[in-house]
Amino acid sequence: MKLRKVSAAAAAAIVLSITATACGGDGDSDSGSGSGGGDKIKIGIKYDQPGLGLKEPDGSFSGFDVDVATYVAKELGYDADQIEFVETKTPDRENALKRGDVKFIAATYSINDERKKSVDFAGPYLLAHQDLLIKTDSDITEATDLNGKKLCSVTGSTSAQNVKNDFAPKANLTERSGYSECVSALQSGAVDALTTDDSILAGYASQEQYKGKFKLAGLKLSNENYGIGVQKGDTETLNKINAALEKMVQEKAWDKAVADNFGPANYKNEPAPKIGVIVK
Missing domain, CATH: 3.40.190.10 (Periplasmic binding protein-like II)
Structure with a gap:
């Protein structure tokens, strides 16, 4: 490999470039300053x-x-x-x-x-608001309708406990590790309802594979x-x-x-x- 001679001016420019980079001159760095201007x-x-x-x-x-x-x-x-x-x-x-x-x-x-x-x-x-996700043909209209029915939520969820404590003490609670598993259980008929925030439930119901299959009960069980x-x-x-x-x-x-x-x-x-x- 041939090596070219570098002029003093070019060498100085290289040194300045390296120094600027070492001092944080890279526009792609993340300073977290929220100022924009090249940072992430x-x-x-x-x-x-x-x-x-x-x-x-x-x-x-x-x-x-x-x-x-x-x-x-x-x-x-x-x-x-x-x-x-x-x-x-x-x-x-x-x-x-x-x-x-x-x-x-x-x-x-x-x-x-x-x-x-x-x-x-x-x-x-x-x-x-806390709400229920149910099948489109479900006859559940109130939280009290869950007495004797199977209710799904994630393990440790306060939402499911709120339902059992305040609205339907005879609901049969099924806990899963994630909401996706509850949605699958609702689709198969293994459970009658899923409870958590209505925004989260709406997100699942809006997925392409679930469109038209589920609806929100429209309850406002919490803010x-x-x-x-x-x-x-x-x-x-x-x-x-x-x-x-x-x-x-x-x-x-x-x-x-x-x-x-x-x-x-x-x-x-x-x-x-x-x-x-x-x-x-």
């Missing part, structure tokens, strides 16, 4: 909730939370190709923010007093105010996200996201909530 931004979402946060087989992402997060990131100065979605499972959401693994989290993250001790919340951006979690004390990011959410509603992009992700399930969503207003 890491956003926490769910990977396994159709209609809300789902990682598709081709590696892309879909769902209402994904659409909201993408819109917010754009308002923070990031293009779609600058977003890195990070899976944040329910038990790890607070820690992911504390560690700085993500800039913010949009992952069916219900705002409550306990979580507000360690996380700041923008929003809320969606008001969901779930979904917020966007940010690191405690990050007021600057919090305020920017709130402004982005307000703009999303004003531009009707919020309505479009609801229709795109929940429409096939005939999901009767609440109007876009007001920033800072928590429905108890």
